[in-house]
Amino acid sequence: MTATKTEAATGDVVLEAENLTKHFPVRRGLRDLFTRDRKAVHAVDDIRLTLRRGRVTALVGESGSGKSTVARLLAQLYSRTSGDIRLHGESVTMHGGRRFRAYCRQVQMIFQDPFASLNPVHTVRYHLTRSLRIHGRAGKNAAELEQNLADLLSKVQLTPPERYLDKFPHELSGGQRQRVSIARALGADPEALLADEPVSMLDVSIRLGVLNLLRDLKERLNLAILYITHDIASARYFADETLVMYAGRMVEGGDSETVTQHPAHPYTRLLIESAPDPDRLDRVGDPREAPEDQAGGEPPSLIAPPTGCRFHPRCVHAMPKCSTDLPPRFELPIADAQQSHWAACWLYEEGAAK
Numbered sequence: 247m248t249a250t251k252t253e254a255a256t257g258d259v260v261l262e263a264e265n266l267t268k269h270f271p272v273r274r275g276l277r278d279l280f281t282r283d284r285k286a287v288h289a290v291d292d293i294r295l296t297l298r299r300g301r302v303t304a305l306v307g308e309s310g311s312g313k314s315t316v317a318r319l320l321a322q323l324y325s326r327t328s329g330d331i332r333l334h335g336e337s338v339t340m341h342g343g344r345r346f347r348a349y350c351r352q353v354q355m356i357f358q359d360p361f362a363s364l365n366p367v368h369t370v371r372y373h374l375t376r377s378l379r380i381h382g383r384a385g386k387n388a389a390e391l392e393q394n395l396a397d398l399l400s401k402v403q404l405t406p407p408e409r410y411l412d413k414f415p416h417e418l419s420g421g422q423r424q425r426v427s428i429a430r431a432l433g434a435d436p437e438a439l440l441a442d443e444p445v446s447m448l449d450v451s452i453r454l455g456v457l458n459l460l461r462d463l464k465e466r467l468n469l470a471i472l473y474i475t476h477d478i479a480s481a482r483y484f485a486d487e488t489l490v491m492y493a494g495r496m497v498e499g500g501d502s503e504t505v506t507q508h509p510a511h512p513y514t515r516l517l518i519e520s521a522p523d524p525d526r527l528d529r530v531g532d533p534r535e536a537p538e539d540q541a542g543g544e545p546p547s548l549i550a551p552p553t554g555c556r557f558h559p560r561c562v563h564a565m566p567k568c569s570t571d572l573p574p575r576f577e578l579p580i581a582d583a584q585q586s587h588w589a590a591c592w593l594y595e596e597g598a599a600k
């Protein structure tokens with residue numbers, strides 16, 4: 247038996263992924279029919295991550311690095327090519343069945359665009375009632391249902407509930423729509439939320455409100471949250487742990503403060519250097535300040551990804567080994583023994599504590 251939510255302690259492992267891999271087959275053209283090779287997009291390779299109760303884990307990376315694919319694999323929206331996903335230590339492999347349904351209830355996803363994820367012809371009441379009914383939490387009678395709907399809306403700070411229940415999605419602001427999407431996910435009483443760029447479609451002025459709401463939910467409901475973003479600055483503000491992805495592979499991870507303040511992998515440094523920062527404006531153009539700034543180039547093709555480290559064609563520190571051997575995770579020295587920091591980069595081979 248798994249512990250109930252109130253008994254479970256902050257930091258307990260909820261969801262784990264190991265060696266998670268997803269290759270999308272590429273449709274074969276006429277000429278390819280005569281060849282034996284089957285091409286595939288290597289969207290996600292060998293991902294390992296752990297989501298813990300009451301913690302936010304950020305997954306950061308540029309467009310096309312495979313972040314959404316990881317979330318969709320974890321939400322069981324895509325079947326995986328290989329690897330393992332475990333909820334409370336139990337592997338989830340089958341589609342259908344009691345254990346699979348329980349998984350789908352406990353792991354809920356929030357999408358980037360709340361306008362697309364809510365049905366425009368239905369009211370807030372319909373969306374939330376449906377979620378409660380599907381997950382058997384609608385209550386025994388109309389009064390209980392009404393109370394549960396009001397509770398859901400107050401959890402996402404849409405009060406008084408009667409102001410919102412009979413509104414259609416187009417009658418709400420972007421922030422309010424995203425709050426309704428979050429309330430719908432909470433209708434399942436989940437343990438883990440997978441938030442795929444939950445604020446990137448919103449006005450800058452309301453982003454912070456929605457992030458603060460998610461943080462408040464994490465604390466009050468002891469939720470494990472995966473926060474997907476391309477904005478590494480928001481990961482520092484919002485997430486306890488940060489994982490960095492590049493071209494389908496994880497390249498660095500550790501507690502958010504360390505990863506954002508002392509980035510180790512050249513790609514993470516590039517990501518941080520590319521974010522506008524007024525403190526650095528006076529140093530722009532000085533090559534000594536940020537050698538990663540000199541790294542040009544484009545993300546690689548995922549149909550034939552570079553061998554060795556996938557970042558090596560763009561890396562200013564690349565060594566011969568980087569183009570042939572895949573770097574493992576090297577643990578990096580860190581002052582606080584409670585925390586961890588690792589980078590998959592050959593630069594750290596010597597100092598690695600294995």
Ligand SMILES: Nc1ncnc2c1ncn2[C@@H]1O[C@H](COP(=O)(O)OP(=O)(O)OP(=O)(O)O)[C@@H](O)[C@H]1O
Pocket residue numbers: 270287288289307308309310311312313314315316476548
């Ligand atoms: N259903 C699919 N079929 C084929 N290829 C796909 C599919 N979904 C994603 N991909 C490919 O997998 C790679 C990773 O895509 P993904 O959407 O996971 O990236 P992302 O990091 O979420 O990007 P963004 O920041 O733009 O949302 C991309 O090269 C994409 O073209």
Ligand SMILES: [Mg+2]
Pocket residue numbers: 313314315442
């Ligand atoms: Mg995405």
